[in-house]
Amino acid sequence: MTDPAIQIEGxxxxxxxxxxxxxxxxxxxxxxxxxxxxxxxxxxxxxxxGVIAGVLVADAGRVNVLGHELGSLxxxxxxRMRADHLGVIFQMFNLVPYLSxxxxxxxxxxxxxxxRRIVGGDADAEARRLLGRLGLTDEALLARxxxxxxxxxxxxxxxxxxxxxxxxxxxxxxxxxxxxxxxxDRFIELLSExxxxxxxxxxxxxxxxxxxRLFDRSVDLAEINRARVSA
Amino acid sequence: MRxxxxxxxxxxxxxxxxxxxxxxxxxxxxxLFLGVEKARTGAREGFGNTISGTDLIVGAPTGxxxxxxxxxxxxxxxxxxxxxxxxxxxxxxxxxAWTVPISLGDSHRGFRVLGTTDAYFDHYKYGRGQALVLxxxxxFKDVFDAVIGADVARELGHEIGSPLVLSHGLGTANxxxxxxxxxxxxxxxxxxxxxxxxxxxxxxxEAITAxxxxxxxxxxxxxxxxxxxxxxxSFDLTPKSVTAIFVGLAQKGTILxxxxxxxxxxxxxxxxxxxxxxxxxxxxxxxxxxxxxMAVSVxxxxxxxVSILTxxxxxxxxxxxxxxxxxxxxxxxxHIFALLVLEAGLVGFLGALAGIGLIHAILLxxxxxxxxxxxxxxxxxxxxxxxxxxxxxxxxxxxVIGMVPAWAAFRRSLADGLSVxx
Numbered sequence: 001m002t003d004p005a006i007q008i009e010g011x012x013x014x015x016x017x018x019x020x021x022x023x024x025x026x027x028x029x030x031x032x033x034x035x036x037x038x039x040x041x042x043x044x045x046x047x048x049x050g051v052i053a054g055v056l057v058a059d060a061g062r063v064n065v066l067g068h069e070l071g072s073l074x075x076x077x078x079x080r081m082r083a084d085h086l087g088v089i090f091q092m093f094n095l096v097p098y099l100s101x102x103x104x105x106x107x108x109x110x111x112x113x114x115x116r117r118i119v120g121g122d123a124d125a126e127a128r129r130l131l132g133r134l135g136l137t138d139e140a141l142l143a144r145x146x147x148x149x150x151x152x153x154x155x156x157x158x159x160x161x162x163x164x165x166x167x168x169x170x171x172x173x174x175x176x177x178x179x180x181x182x183x184x185d186r187f188i189e190l191l192s193e194x195x196x197x198x199x200x201x202x203x204x205x206x207x208x209x210x211x212x213r214l215f216d217r218s219v220d221l222a223e224i225n226r227a228r229v230s231a
Numbered sequence: 232m233r234x235x236x237x238x239x240x241x242x243x244x245x246x247x248x249x250x251x252x253x254x255x256x257x258x259x260x261x262x263l264f265l266g267v268e269k270a271r272t273g274a275r276e277g278f279g280n281t282i283s284g285t286d287l288i289v290g291a292p293t294g295x296x297x298x299x300x301x302x303x304x305x306x307x308x309x310x311x312x313x314x315x316x317x318x319x320x321x322x323x324x325x326x327x328a329w330t331v332p333i334s335l336g337d338s339h340r341g342f343r344v345l346g347t348t349d350a351y352f353d354h355y356k357y358g359r360g361q362a363l364v365l366x367x368x369x370x371f372k373d374v375f376d377a378v379i380g381a382d383v384a385r386e387l388g389h390e391i392g393s394p395l396v397l398s399h400g401l402g403t404a405n406x407x408x409x410x411x412x413x414x415x416x417x418x419x420x421x422x423x424x425x426x427x428x429x430x431x432x433x434x435x436x437e438a439i440t441a442x443x444x445x446x447x448x449x450x451x452x453x454x455x456x457x458x459x460x461x462x463x464x465s466f467d468l469t470p471k472s473v474t475a476i477f478v479g480l481a482q483k484g485t486i487l488x489x490x491x492x493x494x495x496x497x498x499x500x501x502x503x504x505x506x507x508x509x510x511x512x513x514x515x516x517x518x519x520x521x522x523x524x525m526a527v528s529v530x531x532x533x534x535x536x537v538s539i540l541t542x543x544x545x546x547x548x549x550x551x552x553x554x555x556x557x558x559x560x561x562x563x564x565x566h567i568f569a570l571l572v573l574e575a576g577l578v579g580f581l582g583a584l585a586g587i588g589l590i591h592a593i594l595l596x597x598x599x600x601x602x603x604x605x606x607x608x609x610x611x612x613x614x615x616x617x618x619x620x621x622x623x624x625x626x627x628x629x630x631v632i633g634m635v636p637a638w639a640a641f642r643r644s645l646a647d648g649l650s651v652x653x
Contacts, residue, residue, distance in 0.1 A: 055558065076563055083561020090559070093552050098245030099238075110234035111561035161560065 003067035005029045005169050005201040006052055010061035012227075013044075013051055021047050023227040024061075027219070031168065034192055034202040036212045039221030045205050048221070049171055052203075053086055054078030066168055083112040087162025087200070089191075091174040094158035095146040101136070102127045104146060105160045108167075115165025123164075130160040134190050152183045159191050166198045173205050188214050235566055239573040242553075246546065250578060253542045257582025260535030261625060262590040264528040268617060269594065271521060278514055281426045282477075282506050284356030285331075286486055289313070289321065289493055290475040292502040296516075299509040301335060302475035305343040305427045309335065312472035317499045321476060326489050328481040329354050332473040334439045337397050342383045344397050344432045346439030346470070352378075354479055357426045367391055368419035374438050374468065378419035380429040393417045395432065397442055437468035478503070532625065536632050539578050543571060543636040547643075554644050567644045571637035572630055579629020583622045587614070 006029040013022040021044040029035050039045040050056035051063055054070050055078075063070045066085055070078055082088075087108070095104045105127035109116045119126045128142070134156040136142065146154065155175050162170045172191065176184040188204070188211065195202040204215060212218035243250045282303050290298045291311035300306045313321075322330040331354050334346035352363055352370055368391045371378050377395050389395070395415040415434065423429055444466060480489060486505065493503040554567055562570075591614060 053559070076565075079561060079563040082559075086561075088559040090556075094556065096553055096556055098241045103241075107557075108560040110238075111563075111566070 003031075003064070005031045005033070005066060006203070007064040008052075008061065009064075011051065011058050011063060012060040013047060013056065013058050015047075020059075020227045022051070022058075022225060024048070024225050027224055029169070029201050029203055032196070032199050032201055034195065034216045035204065036215035036218040037203060037205045037221055038207065038209050038212065038218060039205065040207045043221050044225055044227065045221055046173060048225075049088075049173055049203075049205065052169075053088065053171065054082050080112075083108065084114040085168050087164075087167045087170040089155065089158045089162045089170070089172040089175040092151060092154070092178050094161075095149075095154055097145075097147055099146070101131070101142045101144070101146055101149070101157055104157055105131060105164055107161060109165055112165060115167065118165045126164060127160065130163055130194070131157065133194060134160055135186075136160075151178045152187065155179065155187060156190070159187070159194070163194050163198060163200065166200070168200055169203065170195055170200045171203045171205075174207070175204075176206065176211070177208070184211070185214070232569065235569045236573055236577075238557075239570050239577055242570070243574055243577060249542050249546070253538050253578055254582045254585060256538040257535040257579060257625070257629075258585035258589055260531045261583045261586025261621060262593070264532050265587065265590045265618065265621060266593070267524055267528040268621075269590070271524065272617075275514060277425055279507070279510050280358040281510065282355070282357060283360055284354065284479065285477045285506055286480045286483065287478040287490055287493070287503045288475055288506055288509075289478055289501055289503045292500050295504050295509050296513050298475065298502060298504055299506065299513055302333065302477075303427065303506070305335065305345070305431060309474045312474055313476065313501065314472050314499055315470055317496075317501070318473050318476060321478075321493070321501070324489075324492075326481050326485045326492075327478055329479040331355060331477040332436060332470075333475050333477070334436055334470060334472075335474045337439070337442065339383070339395055339397050339432045340387060342380075342387075342430050342432050343427075344434060344439075346434050346436045346473075348436060351433065351477075355428070355477065357424050357428065361424070363424065363428065364422040365419045366422040368417070371418055371433065371435050371438075373418075374435060374441050375415045376418040376434070377415045377438075378421060378433040379417055380421050380431045380433075381423035382429040383432055384417075384420045389417050389420070391417055391420065397432070397434075436470045436473070440468040440470050441466070532628075535582065536579065536625070536628050539575050539582075539629055540632050540635055542578075543575055543633065544639070547636055547640055550640075551643065554640055558644055564641050564644050568634075568637040568641045571640050572633040575633025575636070576626055576630040579632075580622070580626040582629075583625035587618045587622060591618075 008024055008027040011022055011024040012020055014020040037045065047056065051058055052065065058071060065081065068081060073081065096107065099107065102124050106123045109119060109123050136153060136156055176187055179187060192202065288298060288302050290302060290309060291313055293310055297307060301309050318332055329350060331347060331350045335343060337344040349370060356362055379389055383389065395417060397415060421428060480486060490503045493501050557567060
């Protein structure tokens with residue numbers, strides 16, 4: 001349990017036939033840490049998250065997630081790693097349209113035996129509990145089609161999904177950019193609380209530097225990424 | 232895999248509108264295919280069941296198919312006849328249980344006239360051993376009595392007691408070739424059989440002789456019109472020859488030896504055929520048309536399957552986001568692949584199931600009508616192995632076809648990573 005959640009050394013990544021977008025000498029996320037990663041759009045932050053999530057493979061360098069060298073894992077093992085240990089929240093359109101609210105929250109359990117075991121018997125009850133903690137308790141609301149929810153409600157469903165089954169790392173990619181400032185602060189507060197409760201490290205990515213005050217630590221991607229990326 | 236199957240199901244339910252259209256396309260194509268298949272099987276069985284219970288058909292030497300055609304299907308003409316004494320010798324053979332002599336060559340307004348004996352009604356069987364049944368009236372007793380088939384009665388509007396004028400030869404024209412002075416009377420009408428019996432006018436062998444009094448030279452003797460009914464009755468009306476003979480054996484086991492004995496008959500040459508074998512030979516002539524029909528209906532199914540492909544392919548773009556969400560929560564590219572393949576398979580399976588249900592509903596309603604009208608029995612075409620195989624084949628084909636969009640989504644899910652900007 002002494003390995004950091006994420007440790008990156010000498011990471012380099014370029015899309016096929018283009019200039020490198022990532023050249024990160026060092027980056028660390030401690031376990032349980034709540035880190036704000038600031039980066040304007042086009043700064044390569046989505047690419048970095050793809051590499052950490054094991055969907056993209058670095059050209060060079062070490063990417064260590066929870067003690068596992070991603071570079072030495074097969075793609076299936078990286079997929080399993082992501083399923084078991086990572087929760088992801090996107091900027092928007094987080095939900096699978098044909099699943100219910102609860103169905104969306106329990107979706108990761110279908111792909112991860114580990115998270116299924118942690119949740120135990122009643123997955124739906126755990127989903128409702130998480131949704132409740134994030135302020136979604138209204139049964140009528142839960143019965144709605146996910147596309148009928150407001151953006152803020154959708155993002156909270158996505159947060160519940162990222163948290164279910166206690167993954168060690170929660171990655172949030174601009175999850176609040178579509179929210180107004182009140183909803184935004186409230187969302188980050190709830191997300192942080194729940195991450196702290198489950199002991200998950202939170203990697204929160206946004207272009208909005210004003211949010212940095214809500215986190216333990218703040219890192220500017222432009223400072224750690226030596227690759228010059230045009231926006 | 233169960234999780235993916237449930238996802239596939241929910242995804243389909245979410246797109247009910249377009250999915251139902253695709254289902255309908257698949258269902259209709261499968262129903263058409265099975266309809267053609269069942270009609271074909273029914274027709275083939277009906278054809279094979281045109282005559283049953285008869286072990287051998289004996290006639291003057293000719294082709295196998297030819298003998299079958301004129302004796303059973305009343306098509307074409309006999310080139311030669313079998314003389315009465317030869318027939319009597321044949322009938323007396325100890326290995327032969329019964330014989331039904333038939334005499335053809337005349338017609339009534341386009342329907343063939345068949346001269347035969349009472350034994351015809353006892354021994355001529357069709358289908359699965361069904362005997363001829365009189366719907367109305369009785370068998371012929373008098374020389375000028377006729378028993379007509381169901382189609383003859385229906386098409387010509389004949390009833391019991393209707394007079395019939397037979398014509399010499401097979402044309403419908405009655406110009407100077409008529410047997411007007413030999414008026415026949417309908418005494419019986421047979422129930423429909425779906426066989427050529429329906430289109431036949433049955434009279435006694437003596438009647439055939441009688442109507443040809445005065446025609447011995449092959450053309451009408453000008454004096455023949457002066458011979459009236461009572462004179463004819465006083466003649467010896469024993470036929471001089473018959474066209475063919477249906478034979479029932481005393482023991483089925485002797486079929487080959489009896490056949491050989493007849494084929495090598497000393498004196499007048501004869502030919503014996505086994506009806507089942509001859510029917511199979513005749514049916515094989517139609518195999519080409521049958522295969523063409525099958526090919527067409529298989530292509531219709533292919534069209535149905537392509538509609539599955541189209542509907543999934545067109546949905547892929549709008550589902551790109553969904554795929555990347557699934558990837559983010561831990562779905563492997565293989566899961567994405569399986570999801571789309573299963574969706575296609577589900578549509579194929581459900582479509583085929585609906586198609587099978589549809590065709591059986593149609594058969595249930597229309598089957599009895601078809602049987603009554605055309606005599607083609609669609610019974611025995613209830614849900615069977617053909618339906619099961621079709622269901623499996625369509626589902627399998629849909630799964631295979633589903634690999635096309637699945638592969639596209641698989642490739643894309645690898646390239647897109649986690650972040651799809653829409």
